[in-house]
Amino acid sequence: MVAVRVEQLCTDPELYIIRVDDDRIKYFEATWEIPEGITYNSYLMKLDGAVVLFDASKGEYTDIFLDALRKIVDPKEITHIIVHHTEPDHSGALPKLLEENGHRAQIIGTQFARNLLQGFYGDEVVKNFKVVKDGEELSIGGKTFRFITVPWLHWPDTMITYVVEDRLIFSCDAGGGYGIPEAIDDSDEKVVEEYLPHVTKYIVTVIGHYHKYIVQNIKKLKGLGIVEEAKMILPGHGLAWCKNPKRIFEFYEAVGAGVPEKDKVLVIYDSMYGFVEKRMEIVLDELKKLGKKPVVYRFTDKEAPAVSDILGEVPSAEALVIGASTYEAEIHPRVRYTLYEILDKANYEKPVLIVGAFGWGGVAGKKIETLISRSKFDLVDTVESRGRPTEEDERRLREAVRKLVAWAS
Numbered sequence: 001m002v003a004v005r006v007e008q009l010c011t012d013p014e015l016y017i018i019r020v021d022d023d024r025i026k027y028f029e030a031t032w033e034i035p036e037g038i039t040y041n042s043y044l045m046k047l048d049g050a051v052v053l054f055d056a057s058k059g060e061y062t063d064i065f066l067d068a069l070r071k072i073v074d075p076k077e078i079t080h081i082i083v084h085h086t087e088p089d090h091s092g093a094l095p096k097l098l099e100e101n102g103h104r105a106q107i108i109g110t111q112f113a114r115n116l117l118q119g120f121y122g123d124e125v126v127k128n129f130k131v132v133k134d135g136e137e138l139s140i141g142g143k144t145f146r147f148i149t150v151p152w153l154h155w156p157d158t159m160i161t162y163v164v165e166d167r168l169i170f171s172c173d174a175g176g177g178y179g180i181p182e183a184i185d186d187s188d189e190k191v192v193e194e195y196l197p198h199v200t201k202y203i204v205t206v207i208g209h210y211h212k213y214i215v216q217n218i219k220k221l222k223g224l225g226i227v228e229e230a231k232m233i234l235p236g237h238g239l240a241w242c243k244n245p246k247r248i249f250e251f252y253e254a255v256g257a258g259v260p261e262k263d264k265v266l267v268i269y270d271s272m273y274g275f276v277e278k279r280m281e282i283v284l285d286e287l288k289k290l291g292k293k294p295v296v297y298r299f300t301d302k303e304a305p306a307v308s309d310i311l312g313e314v315p316s317a318e319a320l321v322i323g324a325s326t327y328e329a330e331i332h333p334r335v336r337y338t339l340y341e342i343l344d345k346a347n348y349e350k351p352v353l354i355v356g357a358f359g360w361g362g363v364a365g366k367k368i369e370t371l372i373s374r375s376k377f378d379l380v381d382t383v384e385s386r387g388r389p390t391e392e393d394e395r396r397l398r399e400a401v402r403k404l405v406a407w408a409s
C-alpha cells in the first residue's frame with residue numbers, strides 16, 4: 001500500500017519531509033523494473049512570515065500527499081513553492097495544491113521550468129511564477145535562498161536550492177535513488193549500504209544518458225564550496241543525507257565517472273539451447289583463474305533478468321563480456337535491447353569482449369562490433385563460431401579473456 005511519511009528533520013529551521021512511499025510502481029518511466037519501489041520526497045520549511053514547499057509529489061498520489069501536508073500546514077498558508085525539476089513525479093500534485101492554496105504562493109524555478117509547467121498543466125499554474133537565474137538569491141522569511149542551475153541533471157529545467165544560513169541543499173533528482181529505505185536519513189549505515197546499489201541503478205537508468213553532466217555539475221557545486229559545508233543534502237527520492245551529506249554527491253561522481261570496483265567483470269549473454277552458454281562457461285573459468293570476480297546476467301528459457309539491474313552494474317565494472325546468438329540475422333532480441341540501453345545510458349570507456357554462436361551464418365558478433373565501435377567502449381576481441389565450441393574455439397576464448405583482463409588492468 002502506498003504510504004506517506006511525515007517527519008520533522010530539524011527544529012531550527014522548522015523543516016519537515018513529506019515522503020510518499022510508492023511500492024505499487026513496477027516500471028519507473030514506464031520502462032525500468034523497480035521491485036524495490038521509489039519514494040517521492042517533498043520538504044516544507046516554516047519560517048518567520050513564510051512557508052516554503054520544496055517540490056510536490058506525483059499526480060496519482062495528490063490526495064494522500066495533500067492529506068499529509070494538511071497535518072503540518074494549512075495549504076493556504078504556503079507562500080512559496082520551489083520547483084527544482086518539473087518531471088511529473090515531483091510536479092503532478094501542483095495543480096490541485098495550488099487550487100487549495102488559492103494561487104497565493106509564488107512558484108520559483110528556472111525559465112525552462114516555467115515553460116514546462118505551462119505545457120504540462122496550463123496557464124493557471126504559472127500565473128504567479130518567479131523565474132530565477134543561476135546564482136540568484138532571494139530573501140524569504142529572513143533566510144537567503146540561493147538558486148543554482150544544474151542543467152541536464154537530468155532535464156534542462158533543473159536547479160537546486162541552497163539555504164545559505166542553514167547550509168541546506170535541496171537537490172531534487174540529484175542525490176536521489178530508487179528504493180523505499182526503512183529510515184528517513186543516512187544515520188544507520190546498514191540502511192545506507194542496502195540503499196546505495198539502488199542509487200547506482202537510479203543514476204544509470206534515469207540520468208545515465210547525461211552522465212558527463214553529473215560530473216560537471218557536481219564539480220560546479222563543489223567549486224562554490226557548498227558541498228563541503230552542507231549540513232544536509234535533501235533529494236527528491238530516497239534517503240535524506242543528514243549525517244554525511246557530501247557522501248551522496250561523491251557517490252554520484254564515482255558512478256558518473258564509471259569508477260570501477262577492483263576485479264569486477266560484467267558478463268551478459270543469451271542462450272536458447274546452451275551453445276553460447278558453453279562458451280561462457282569457458283570464459284567464466286578463465287576469468288576466475290585470473291582472479292576476476294564475474295557478475296553474470298543471462299537470458300535463457302528460464303530466466304530474464306531486469307535490464308535496469310544490468311545497467312546498474314555497468315559503471316562499477318572493470319570490463320564487460322557480451323555473448324549473443326545470431327537470431328533471424330540479428331543479435332538475439334534480449335541482448336540487442338540490453339545493449340541498446342547500455343550504449344544509451346551507460347556508455348563508458350571500458351573494454352569489451354564479444355562472444356557469439358550461430359547456426360548457418362553468424363552476424364550477431366559483427367553487429368555488436370559495429371555498435372561498440374560507435375560507442376565509448378573499447379573492443380578487445382570478437383570470438384564467434386558455429387554450434388558447439390571446438391577445442392580451437394576454447395583456445396581462442398581463453399586467449400581473448402587474457403587480452404581483456406590485460407586491457408582492464
Ligand SMILES: Cc1cc2nc3c(=O)[nH]c(=O)nc-3n(C[C@H](O)[C@H](O)[C@H](O)COP(=O)(O)O)c2cc1C
Nearest residue numbers: 271272273274275276326327328329358359360361
Ligand atoms: C529463432 C531462431 C533464429 C535463428 N536465426 C539464425 C540466423 O539468422 N543465423 C544463424 O546463423 N543462426 C540462427 N539461429 C541459430 C542459432 O544462432 C544457433 O543455434 C546458436 O548456436 C544458438 O545458440 P544458443 O543455443 O546459445 O542460443 C537461429 C535460431 C533460432 C532458434
